[in-house]
Amino acid sequence: MRIPMISTALLVAALASPPAQAHAFLDHASPLVGSTVSTAPRQVTLSFTQNLEPAFSSVEVTNTAGARVDTGKPRISGHTMRIGLKHLGPGTYRVHWRALSADTHTTQGSFAFHVGGR
Numbered sequence: 594m595r596i597p598m599i600s601t602a603l604l605v606a607a608l609a610s611p612p613a614q615a616h617a618f619l620d621h622a623s624p625l626v627g628s629t630v631s632t633a634p635r636q637v638t639l640s641f642t643q644n645l646e647p648a649f650s651s652v653e654v655t656n657t658a659g660a661r662v663d664t665g666k667p668r669i670s671g672h673t674m675r676i677g678l679k680h681l682g683p684g685t686y687r688v689h690w691r692a693l694s695a696d697t698h699t700t701q702g703s704f705a706f707h708v709g710g711r
């Protein structure tokens with residue numbers, strides 16, 4: 594049976610190959626991606642899969658009208674990026690992030706979270 598043997602060889606090769614080069618992807622966030630929180634958060638924290646280059650990584654938080662609701666410059670340390678928030682009323686907010694990782698690759702993305710009403 595030659596075909597099963599080839600398949601097994603390919604599988605072993607795939608398992609043995611080094612991991613794909615890792616860019617800085619969003620690993621997790623607070624508030625959680627897509628979540629509804631009852632209390633307005635004071636900041637957004639983003640954790641990435643790689644360390645970030647502070648000078649070329651950024652985050653903005655906007656309301657549904659597109660106005661910024663963050664307090665300005667993010668604080669970046671290692672693989673974590675944080676930004677303060679203005680007082681948020683109930684509503685939907687979007688976090689837009691851009692990350693340059695140590696391997697010089699840029700990634701970007703956005704997600705929403707919701708602040709619930711009373």
Ligand SMILES: [Cu+2]
Pocket residue numbers: 614615616617694696697698
């Ligand atoms: Cu990369």
